[in-house]
Amino acid sequence: MSGSGDYxxxxxxxxxxxxxxxxxxxxxxxxxxxxRDGRVTDRVDLGLLVTFLEDxxxxxxxxxPTPSTELAAILGAGLSSPGPVAAAERIRMxxxxxxxxxxxxxxxxxxxxxxxVTAAGAVGALPGPAQHAVSATVKAVTPFEFPxxxxxxxxxGKTVSSxxxxxxxxxxxxxxxxxxxxxxxxxxxxxRQTPAGDHVPSSVPPAHSxxxxxxxxxxxxxxxxxxxxxxxDNASDTPxxxxxxxxxxxxxx
Amino acid sequence: MAASPFATLLAxxxxxxxxxxxxxxxxxxxxxxxxxxxxGAAEPDDLTxxxxxxxxxxxxxxTGPPAAFRSWVFTIAHRRLIDERRRAARRPANVEITDERxxxxxxxxxxxxxxxxxxxxxxxxxxxxxxxxxxxxxxxxGGLTVEQVAGVIGxxxxxxxxxxxxxxxxxxxxxxxxGVPL
Numbered sequence: 001m002s003g004s005g006d007y008x009x010x011x012x013x014x015x016x017x018x019x020x021x022x023x024x025x026x027x028x029x030x031x032x033x034x035x036r037d038g039r040v041t042d043r044v045d046l047g048l049l050v051t052f053l054e055d056x057x058x059x060x061x062x063x064x065p066t067p068s069t070e071l072a073a074i075l076g077a078g079l080s081s082p083g084p085v086a087a088a089e090r091i092r093m094x095x096x097x098x099x100x101x102x103x104x105x106x107x108x109x110x111x112x113x114x115x116x117v118t119a120a121g122a123v124g125a126l127p128g129p130a131q132h133a134v135s136a137t138v139k140a141v142t143p144f145e146f147p148x149x150x151x152x153x154x155x156x157g158k159t160v161s162s163x164x165x166x167x168x169x170x171x172x173x174x175x176x177x178x179x180x181x182x183x184x185x186x187x188x189x190x191x192r193q194t195p196a197g198d199h200v201p202s203s204v205p206p207a208h209s210x211x212x213x214x215x216x217x218x219x220x221x222x223x224x225x226x227x228x229x230x231x232x233d234n235a236s237d238t239p240x241x242x243x244x245x246x247x248x249x250x251x252x253x
Numbered sequence: 254m255a256a257s258p259f260a261t262l263l264a265x266x267x268x269x270x271x272x273x274x275x276x277x278x279x280x281x282x283x284x285x286x287x288x289x290x291x292x293g294a295a296e297p298d299d300l301t302x303x304x305x306x307x308x309x310x311x312x313x314x315x316t317g318p319p320a321a322f323r324s325w326v327f328t329i330a331h332r333r334l335i336d337e338r339r340r341a342a343r344r345p346a347n348v349e350i351t352d353e354r355x356x357x358x359x360x361x362x363x364x365x366x367x368x369x370x371x372x373x374x375x376x377x378x379x380x381x382x383x384x385x386x387x388x389x390x391x392x393x394x395g396g397l398t399v400e401q402v403a404g405v406i407g408x409x410x411x412x413x414x415x416x417x418x419x420x421x422x423x424x425x426x427x428x429x430x431x432g433v434p435l
Contacts, residue, residue, distance in 0.1 A: 019414060022421055023399065026392040048428045049421075052377070055370050056393040059287035062367050064279055068302035074309050075278060078271035 025053055259319040266312050274309050281323065285330045288394045291375045292334055292386070300337060304330045324401040327391060331405050380427050385420030388413060 017025075024030040030050060067075055256264070265273035285304055290297040307329050315325055378386045384406070391402045403413040 017418075017421070019418070022418055025421070026389070026417065027398075049425050052374070052424070052428050053393060056291065056374050056378075056390070057396075059291055059367070059371055059374060060284035060394045060396060062283050062287050062371075064282035065286045065298035065301050067278070067305070068299060071278075071302040071306050071309075074271070074306065075274050076271060078274060079269040079309060 025050065028054075028057060259322070263312075263315070263322070266309070267315075274305075277308070278305055281326050284395060285326065287371070288327070288330060288390055289334060290371050291378060291390055291394060293375055293379060294334060294337060295341065300333055301330075304333050307333070320398075320401065323395075324397055324404055327395045327397060327401075328405045331387070331391070377424070377427055377431070381420060381423050384416050385423055388416045389420045389424065392417065 021030070025046070030046070262273050262276055266277060282301055282305065286297050286301040289300050294300045304326070308326055315322060317325070378390060381389070387406055388402055391397050391405055392399070397405065399413055399417065400410055403410045406413065
């Protein structure tokens, strides 16, 4: 190490490059123009070096590069104040936390986690059961109420249609064999809004009395196909009759 | 007494003002980008952006005059460069690092000259010892004084002067060996 350094130092001394000259070279006070116009006539031997140093300095005069997306966002909108007061406060807070015991740090961690979950709960952003738990906790310890989808849907499932229970047709589960009168009438209302509305019957044919005793059921599969056929017949009378298929395919559920 | 333009700019930047960030970027990004490029950074533009994101996020902690600010920015740039070299050392070294990026700007001829100049300086400085190269490029491209360079690389002023002296001697040897005409 010392050998190479001593050699370089000796070489520089012989070349007349003392610290002042080196500083002049590196800071640009000895420039190529100075050598060419004779202002530094005794340093013409430095031509190659000075040329290189000028080239190196020119690299700093390139255009500013295109910023990354993150930097462009900062350049476009600024930052929410990384000011000296905020920074000093952050340092004080960090020091305060560093001086706390493990239990206190754990408590702060729990507190931060609770705050984060509470914040999410405040906007109803948690999954159902979690949202319900947060809402219940907040309601218990604060005067505030958070949205609780679980409570508002607490009665869901308590009422089951007679079709699903099998009371109407003796078969458990919704099988589409019986349609409520409300649904049937709604269907008629919608049908009346179509171009073929004038041909929509005013009522749905009554259910077969031997297959249903429920007032909720007013049609069966056979009736439904019959009704679809008659609806298709009516549709054949409309201006688009040429495009009406001979039978109406069932809708995908 | 009216605040200096730099004090106003710094205060605005510390308040998070976008225009102040823009001024600082326009003023210092070319030198930072050039420094990182001649130091052989794999992606000088990306690294420059990283540097300035760091600068702007930490600007609230800076206190001092304009010269110290420039030195502070180059300290961040130099550390990012060292981090990148460490990361690169951990990765498989089968990719040749070349400066293939398109330099910004409109003039194709100027861009080509900048690219060739950058490549030659990087190649020649690449033959120097790392500490010699750091000192010389921080002085030449960073535009820092020897005292500021000492602060950036974490050495005494005396040690930094010795590094620049030996670095310059080594550089001169390389240039004369190459025999580039004036």
